[in-house]
Amino acid sequence: MKKIMITAFSLALLAFPSMGLADAAPGDKIITLGKNLTEAQKDSMLSEMGADDSAQVIEVTNEEEHKYLGNYIPKAQIGTRAISSSAITIEESGAGLEVNTKNVNWVTDEMYLNALMTAGVKDASIQVSAPFEVSGTAALTGLLKAYEVSSDEAIPEDVKQVANEELVKTAELGDKVGQENASALMAKIKEDIAKNGVPETDAEFRELIETSANDLGITLSEEEINSLVALFNKMKDVNIDWNQVGQQLDQAKDKISKFIDSEEGQNFLDQLKEFFIALWDAIIAIFSNKDNA
Template identity: 60%
Template sequence: MFPSLSLADAVPGDVIITLGEDLTEAEKEKILKEMNAPENPQIVIVTNKEEHEYLGNYIPKAKIGNKALSSASITIGEEGSGLEIETTDYIKTITDGMYVNALITAGVKDAKVYVTAPGNVSGTAALTGIIKAYELSSDEAIPEDVKQAANEEMVETTKLGEKFGAEDAAALMAKIKDEIANNAPKNDEELRKIIESAANDLGITLSDTDIQRLMDLFNKLMDLNIDWSQVGDQLNLAKEKISNFLDSEEGQGFLAKLKEFFVNIINAIVDFFKSLFS
């Protein structure tokens, strides 16, 4: 039995776990162990019905599936600590950047989130669960239209990711939101310029259809009761975390290993072609 929920008094350091309703008992235990969950964690159960309620307007039913399996661990952070996401290789559709963007839009902030599953899944149950858990932890209801918009944003980012790559699509969304937070467009012409400029900075060529879809989405977001200054603050904190990691000893070690990996690949290719002509 999981403890009853009383999350409104959650404080920094508290851990909330979201579990897909269709996990077996063995899968639940394995995931809790993987998350290093505390002995009596607060648990939020996510149903497949909730996935369809939040995402059914944007994703084909077949893609959502009929089971809620992806799960998440949310560690409440200190105020101003920002949002940090880590996903395992089992999460195949929603990337770290997509989670960050959608959650910031929904108003989720200052938390460390770990997302996993017992096998390959899209990750939609975890997104639904994180938003649900955050509402319970803060005792502050996220307006239904804001939650719907956050999910719609995630779906639109996924579509762009299929064309331009998941990381570039997430970066594009973040860049547009950052600009809106700093210089809110007064009309469609200014919004279009923001979108086109962000895409150009990232080397992305958007079609007229892509631009119109993005304009429709961001016009909808700007019509909602979203705190854009908070959106900008959370995006800046996320960028700061990445920058600090790359500047750290651990980050430099990671980059060195990455460089060595590509050098080895290039050397192997060169050796291969040399062998053809020797």
């Protein structure tokens, strides 16, 4: 099981205005179950996610998966059964997002975080699991569905579509340039838009994307550039509050700075330093042994 807190790049990928969890209170839990689980598997998932009498449980269907991901992921990859399940527990304001995953082999923790932040979800603990290894797409669909239930406010359909497309395109780009590089590129582009305004033409978007990629040492193909131009044009059409995006980026930087300055952050850096010293000593020892052989 993996557990990660939001990183600077993950925080930077917030692309849409936040929709507050108006009707949810800290401690409230919403659980989504894949509709094609057996009764025994459903009971196992509920137990694993700590469901009690107050937990709200909803089902996610394979049809819903195809509705929101079918334009961006091959049908065979989505599959024909909704198996993966999830839970959202609302936390105190300012707690941030935290994700735990188990038996998910395609949708990464970062992808879940990106999709949730794109939809405006914040301050929640997320669990994603399945009784055996699955792609995890049902849980992704379910988490957005759970958010709508918890907030009693529908996420606009065009926002859902753009959020899912961003999620998939970032992940696919990450397969070629690295997940961290892909996330950094998206963050850098958005930061520029927040500071300097939304480009008005395809040519201006292209220039921004190419400049951002060059600054990060990332080489993009013509196809990848065109794909990102199309994506950001769609973002422009759904009227993103870019001022809020800029604020989210600034908050992300503040959070990382505070962590580095904290005792926990300093301990982490000390441990990292000791690791590399030990690694370097091991490398020297290997070559020394070769010289003495």
